[in-house]
Amino acid sequence: MTVTQEPQIRPVSGVAQRYARALYDYASEQGAISDVLRQVRGLREAIGQSADLRVFLRDARLDERRSAEVAGALMEKLGFGDALRRFVGVIASNRRLSELVSILDGVIALDATLRGEVVAEIRSTQPLTDMQRSQLQGRLAEAGYSRVSMIERTDTSLIGGMTVRVGSTLFDTSIAGRLTRLQNAMKGAA
CATH class of the missing domain: 1.10.520.20 (N-terminal domain of the delta subunit of the F1F0-ATP synthase)
Structure with a gap:
């Protein structure tokens, strides 16, 4: 990640x-x-x-x-x-x-802000299951985001995995992101 x-x-x-x-x-x-x-x-x-x-x-x-x-x-x-x-x-x-x-x-987002929560934008290739949502909320709590309201979007361009944006922080586990990082690393090695 x-x-x-x-x-x-x-x-x-x-x-x-x-x-x-x-x-x-x-x-x-x-x-x-x-x-x-x-x-x-x-x-x-x-x-x-x-x-x-x-x-x-x-x-x-x-x-x-x-x-x-x-x-x-x-x-x-x-x-x-x-x-x-x-x-x-x-x-x-x-x-x-x-x-x-x-x-x-x-x-x-307005409701989350008024309740003192942080908004996390989740992009995944398919809608999240309840179990995935629960696991993600647990991981976000471990990362210091205990009060989170999630906005989910489907994005097939990710190929697989997901991205999670909380404020200005982006957590990227997508295959598209990995391919981009690999491509950038190979450009730097050339």
Whole structure:
């Protein structure tokens, strides 16, 4: 495993942060923050597991009305509550569905920050199992990150393994990372 220090990359854009803050504040005012957070994590997981859903979110050809209709029907079918359904409808109407994942990540990150946790961004070739999540949280606790909120992303370009970014620290156990390090070492030996 390689640990590198890199400049902190803000995983959430300014627009996504504003939407995330709006949902978080609305849910807090309604007294439904724990319920909405559970649904946000569920939606984030559903997007991570469905290639078709990711393609739909990136499809810029749909007009606002049609994308809002499809998003609303999808949210209802997946069983999400009224607040999250309406919120995704607003995002669709504003032609921001392509940023939905960043917005959801922003809600999770905002909640973690307000609770005094550190956000860890995990990239792996396949979604993590519950056992892998538990083991990873244990390893992060050993590394000094006892209060961690994890944001998971699927990235097939890693070939295998995973990367974990906590702040400006990157833990890289991916095969792609190993190949890059090997290539750099061979360039230096030449």
